[in-house]
Amino acid sequence: MRGYLARRVLFAAMLVFLVSSAAMLLTHLAPGDFVSITTGERASPAQAAQERARYGLDRPIVLQYLGWLSRAVRLDLGDSLLYRRPVGTLVRERAANTALLALAALALATLAGLPAGVYSGSRQGAGASVVRGVSLVLLSLPSLVTSLVLVLVAARTGWFPVGGMVSASSTGASLAGWWADVAWHLPLPALALALPLAATLERLQSQAMADALGQPFVLAAVARGVPRRRVVWRHALRASLSPVASVYGYVLAALLSGSFIVEVVTSWPGLGRLLYDALRARDVYLVAGCAAAGSLFLAMGSLVSDLALAWADPRMRRG
Numbered sequence: 001m002r003g004y005l006a007r008r009v010l011f012a013a014m015l016v017f018l019v020s021s022a023a024m025l026l027t028h029l030a031p032g033d034f035v036s037i038t039t040g041e042r043a044s045p046a047q048a049a050q051e052r053a054r055y056g057l058d059r060p061i062v063l064q065y066l067g068w069l070s071r072a073v074r075l076d077l078g079d080s081l082l083y084r085r086p087v088g089t090l091v092r093e094r095a096a097n098t099a100l101l102a103l104a105a106l107a108l109a110t111l112a113g114l115p116a117g118v119y120s121g122s123r124q125g126a127g128a129s130v131v132r133g134v135s136l137v138l139l140s141l142p143s144l145v146t147s148l149v150l151v152l153v154a155a156r157t158g159w160f161p162v163g164g165m166v167s168a169s170s171t172g173a174s175l176a177g178w179w180a181d182v183a184w185h186l187p188l189p190a191l192a193l194a195l196p197l198a199a200t201l202e203r204l205q206s207q208a209m210a211d212a213l214g215q216p217f218v219l220a221a222v223a224r225g226v227p228r229r230r231v232v233w234r235h236a237l238r239a240s241l242s243p244v245a246s247v248y249g250y251v252l253a254a255l256l257s258g259s260f261i262v263e264v265v266t267s268w269p270g271l272g273r274l275l276y277d278a279l280r281a282r283d284v285y286l287v288a289g290c291a292a293a294g295s296l297f298l299a300m301g302s303l304v305s306d307l308a309l310a311w312a313d314p315r316m317r318r319g
Contacts, residue, residue: 253301
């Protein structure tokens with residue numbers, strides 16, 4: 001186990017290094033830079049050159065990258081050109097907001113998707129067909145469409161705020177009041193993320209449950225007169241969790257690092273929204289920091305997926 005964890009830590013470090021380096025270099029190679037994007041035509045060529053020298057953007061790309069790398073190995077990701085704050089502080093703040101949103105969406109998707117998959121995979125009839133049809137519709141809708149529909153519903157009904165994480169009136173509120181305001185803003189973006197994910201889990205669990213019900217040990221339990229409900233929820237369910245467990249960690253990683261569209265549409269101040277602002281402004285250090293956080297989430301998610309699979313399938317532990 002120690003050797004396995006050491007290999008995974010090394011893999012995570014290499015992934016963070018490669019992804020963040022590639023993000024920084026590709027942002028450098030994109031048309032324009034921070035000065036040209038933020039000042040436009042307002043600055044004269046002399047003023048633009050002075051601003052580039054001020055931020056160190058007049059140096060060759062290789063020297064800028066080596067300077068960033070020498071600081072990054074000391075866990076110093078530099079300062080954001082756009083926000084004039086340390087990148088590490090910004091990324092930690094926004095990553096916490098994204099983690100809150102992702103965990104809420106994952107909880108909603110799990111509570112809805114897994115029972116629905118057990119139901120549709122263990123039954124025949126109109127009810128199971130309706131569940132499968134709803135899942136196919138949700139899988140077919142892009143996240144952008146789902147987010148826009150939910151924002152439209154919220155705007156028409158007033159059930160939830162149409163965007164943001166907290167209201168302007170929550171400034172100076174108590175801690176309990178602040179959390180209550182966050183809880184009021186959370187359902188809309190969480191649902192936008194959870195609905196397609198719940199459909200994915202339902203499809204995986206449904207197929208796995210149907211396969212598990214045909215296994216010899218399940219058929220033997222049915223032949224012994226074990227009630228069907230007990231066969232499904234105690235015998236077949238554990239055996240059918242392996243396919244879901246094998247992708248669960250990757251789903252969590254995708255939620256943490258890939259809620260880009262939902263955060264932009266719903267104005268949720270998370271890592272995806274921060275990356276969008278950094279890309280628009282060509283803030284190379286902030287782009288690299290956001291990419292590093294996303295790749296770290298991916299590495300952690302793969303580890304969680306392997307551990308969940310080992311829990312669900314004893315054969316993996318023996319192997």
